[in-house]
Amino acid sequence: MDKIDFRSDTVTWPTPAMREAMARAQVGDDVYGEDPTVNELEALAAAKTGKEAGLFVASGTMGNLTAILTHAGRGDQAIVGEDAHTYRYEAGGMAALGGIMPCPLPTDETGQMDVAAVESAVSPNDPHFPHTRLILLENSYGAKNGYPLPPTYFQAIRTVAERHQLSIHLDGARLFNAAVAQNIPVTEITRHVDSVSFCLSKGLCAPVGSVLCGTAEFIQRARRIRKILGGGMRQAGVLAAAGIIALNSMIERLSDDHTNARILAEGLARIPGIIIQPERVKTNIIFFELAAEVPMTADEVVNTLRQKANIWLSATNSRQFRAVTHYWVGQPEVNLLLETLAEILR
Ligand SMILES: *Cc1c(COP(=O)(O)O)cnc(C)c1O
Numbered sequence: 001m002d003k004i005d006f007r008s009d010t011v012t013w014p015t016p017a018m019r020e021a022m023a024r025a026q027v028g029d030d031v032y033g034e035d036p037t038v039n040e041l042e043a044l045a046a047a048k049t050g051k052e053a054g055l056f057v058a059s060g061t062m063g064n065l066t067a068i069l070t071h072a073g074r075g076d077q078a079i080v081g082e083d084a085h086t087y088r089y090e091a092g093g094m095a096a097l098g099g100i101m102p103c104p105l106p107t108d109e110t111g112q113m114d115v116a117a118v119e120s121a122v123s124p125n126d127p128h129f130p131h132t133r134l135i136l137l138e139n140s141y142g143a144k145n146g147y148p149l150p151p152t153y154f155q156a157i158r159t160v161a162e163r164h165q166l167s168i169h170l171d172g173a174r175l176f177n178a179a180v181a182q183n184i185p186v187t188e189i190t191r192h193v194d195s196v197s198f199c200l201s202k203g204l205c206a207p208v209g210s211v212l213c214g215t216a217e218f219i220q221r222a223r224r225i226r227k228i229l230g231g232g233m234r235q236a237g238v239l240a241a242a243g244i245i246a247l248n249s250m251i252e253r254l255s256d257d258h259t260n261a262r263i264l265a266e267g268l269a270r271i272p273g274i275i276i277q278p279e280r281v282k283t284n285i286i287f288f289e290l291a292a293e294v295p296m297t298a299d300e301v302v303n304t305l306r307q308k309a310n311i312w313l314s315a316t317n318s319r320q321f322r323a324v325t326h327y328w329v330g331q332p333e334v335n336l337l338l339e340t341l342a343e344i345l346r
Contacts, residue, residue, distance in 0.1 A: 002310075003310045003311075003312055004309070004310060004311045004312065004329060004333045004336065004337070005312045005328070005329070006311065006312060006313050006314075006323040006324060006325070006329060006333075006337065007312050007313060007314045007322070007323075007324065008202075008314070008322075008324050009174075009202040009203040009257075009284060009324045009325075009326040010201060010202055011326070011328075012201075012202070012203065012204075012205040012326050012327055012328055013205070013207075013328065014205060014206060014207045014242050015205055015245070015250075015327070017245055017249070018205065018206060018207070018241070018242040018245050018246070019242075021241040021242060021244070021245055022238050022239070022241045022242055024241070025037045025237040025238050025240070025241035026237060027235035027236075027237035027238060028235065028237070029234050029235065030056070030232070030233055030234060030235070030236045030237070031227070031232040031233070031234060035234075035235060035236055035237040035240070036237065037236075037237030037238075037240045037241050037244070038056050038233075038236050038237050038240040040240070040244060041054070041056055041211065041240035041241075041243045041244050041247075042054035042055060042056055042211065044244060044247050044248075045198075045211035045213055045243075045247065046213050048186060048247060049172075049175075049186060049187065049190045049196050049198075049213045050186075050187035050190055050191055051190065051195075051196070051213035051214050051215065052214070052215050052216040052219070053213065053214065053215065053216045053218075053219035053220075054211045054212065054213045054219065055211065055212045055213075055219050055222050055223055055226060056209055056210075056211055056233075056236060056239075056240055056243070057197070057209065057210050057211070057212055057226060057231055058208065058209060058210075058231050058233070059199075059201075059208075059209070059210055060085075060171070060173045060197060060198075060199045060201075060202075060210045061090045061091075061093065062210065062226070062229060062231050063197030063198075063199075063210040063211070063212040064085075064086050064090060064093075064136075064169070064171050064197055065090065065093045065094065065097065065098075065229065066197075066212055066222050066225045066226050066229060066231070067169045067195045067197060067212055067214075067222065068086070068093075068094045068098060068100060068134065068136070068169060069094075069097065069098045069100075069225045069228075069229075070195075070218060070221050070222040070225050071133060071134045071167045071169060071194070071195070072094075072098065072100050072133040072134045072167075073098070073099070073100070073133075074098065074099030074100070075099060075100075075101070075130055075131065076100050076101070076130060076131050076132070076133040076134065077100070077101045077102075077103050077123060077129075077130040077131065077132045077133065077134075078094060078100055078101070078102050078103065078132075078133065078134040078135070078136055079103045079105060079113075079118055079121050079122070079132065079134070079135045079136065079166075080102050080103065080104055080105070080135075080136040081104065081105060081106075081107040081111060081113055081136075081137075081138065081141075081143075082104035082105060082106055082107065083107055083111075083143035083144075084104075084107075084111075084136060084137075084138050084141075084143070084171065085138060085142055085143075085171055085173065086136045086138070086171050087102050087104050087136070088143070097229075100133075100134075101130050103121050103132070105117050105118065105121060107141070107143075107144070109144060109147075109280070110141065110144055110147040110149060111138065111141025111143065111144040111147050111149060112149060112153050113157075115153075115156045115157060115160060118135065118157060118160055119160045119163075119164075122160070122164045122166065132164065132166060133166060133167065134166060134167050134168070134169060135157060135160075135161055135166055135167070135168045135169075136168075136169055136171065137149075137154065137157060137168060137169070137170045137171065137193065138170070138171040138172075138173075139154075139170060139171075139172055139174075139175060139178040139189060140174045140175075140177045140178040140181070140282075140283050140285075142173070142174070142285065144280075145280045145281055145282070145283070145285050145286065145287055146174060146177060146282070146283035146284055146285030147280070147282055147283070148177065148178035148179075148181040148182050148282050148283055149178065149189075150182065151184065151188045151189055151192065154168075154170075154189055154192035154193065155192050157192070158192040158193075167194045167195070168192070168193040168194050168195075169193065169194065169195045169196070169197075170189070170190065170193040170195070170196040170197075171197065172189075172190070172196045172197060172198040173197075173198060173199045173202060173210070174198075174199070174202060174203065174283065174284075175189065175190070175196065175198040176198065176203070176204065176251045176254055177203060177254050177257075177258070177283040177284060178283070180251065180252070180254045180255050180258070181254075181255075181258055181282050181283045190213075194214060194215075194218065195212060195213065195214035195218060195222075196212070196213050196214070197210050197211065197212040197213070198210060198211060200242070200243040200246045200247075202326075203250070203254050203257055203284060203326050203327065204243075204246035204247070204250040204251065204254075205242075205246060205250055205326075205327050206239070206242040206243045206245070206246040207239065207242055208239045208242075209239050209240070209242075209243055211243070250327070253327070254283075254284070256330075257283075257284040257325040257326055257327070258282070258283050258284055258325075260284075260325040260329070260330060260331060260334050261281050261283065261284045261285070261286055261323075261324075261325040262278065262281055263331065263334055264286060264323060264325065264334045264337065264338070265278035265281040265286050265288075266278045267334070267335075267338040268286070268288050268338070268341075271338070271341060271342045271345060272291075272345065273290060273291050273293070273294045273345040274288055274289070274290070274291065274341070274345070275288065275289040275290070275291050276288035276289070284324055284325045284326065285322065285323075285324050286322070286323045286324070286325075287316065287320060287321070287322055288320070288321055288323070289319050289320045289321070290319045290320075294345060296344075296345075297315075297318050297319070298315035298316075298317065298318055298319055298320060298321055299315050299318070301313075301315070301321070301341070301344060301345075302314075302315045302321070304344050305337075305340055305341065305344065308340055308343075308344070309336060309337075309340045311333075311336065311337050311340060313337075323337070
């Protein structure tokens with residue numbers, strides 16, 4: 001039996017339609033700009049996000065790093081949420097490879113930085129200070145249950161950025177989850193940012209890749225940075241072919257993942273020994289905890305779930321779990337998780 005994997009939406013296998021398209025993909029050398037399938041994916045991604053051009057990259061981390069290195073240089077400062085993926089979970093790439101200094105700010109329960117605090121963090125024009133160059137945003141906000149942040153937040157940050165001539169990069173790893181959850185076009189969010197990258201390889205089910213989008217001039221410079229990072233790929237059309245299917249047919253169905261996440265969260269709330277605020281679950285990410293009276297650790301619960309039913313969950317600390325819904329876990333799998341967990345905690 002295949003494992004039932006709630007650890008992340010990165011575990012999604014490519015769909016049968018993707019595998020077929022990959023096998024048939026027309027390819028060329030993409031470093032020469034000659035892979036027609038990559039070119040098609042980049043144009044499609046640009047159109048979807050309302051930007052002039054796109055750049056296919058190997059991962060979300062590479063998309064963000066490429067963007068950051070294109071926007072800012074050594075000694076520059078980037079304002080970023082203290083629990084943002086670009087700050088916490090990308091191995092310090094902006095500092096390690098760019099000499100860029102992050103300025104982390106607190107975020108609220110939805111992942112928003114205080115707009116006035118962002119403005120206060122911008123350095124004055126004084127040689128004591130690093131030159132503030134960039135604001136890094138994220139949507140949906142992974143560390144806050146994948147909260148889908150509204151366009152009004154982006155507009156407010158945009159106003160600050162314009163006042164101080166800063167660029168904005170959006171880490172939109174789950175951008176389409178954010179748009180679908182709010183029932184708005186993705187461009188309502190992306191129109192307020194200079195560049196955006198999103199993952200094809202999470203809920204959209206493609207096996208590999210992200211796309212970075214921005215102005216044609218920005219993407220031309222980003223292409224050079226991608227080459228520096230070793231990300232110039234050759235016959236990458238076999239990968240891009242899956243990405244085209246992801247963008248054409250996997251976006252609308254993300255609402256199913258959100259419905260399943262909500263059902264899972266509400267079911268978890270009914271299990272004695274589990275602490276969760278189901279109303280915080282708006283997309284496909286669910287954090288929940290063990291109540292103090294439960295004698296097991298999160299790791300022990302995770303191991304028992306695996307042994308009993310081949311269900312995989314992430315333990316994020318000794319009392320906390322993360323579950324993520326996606327294409328390959330539907331309502332039967334959600335129900336099995338709820339039943340098995342209730343049995344374990346009884
Ligand atoms: C997954 C993720 C990334 C990075 O994507 P990888 O493809 O794993 O490198 C960046 N930002 C957020 C918010 C993510 O969830």
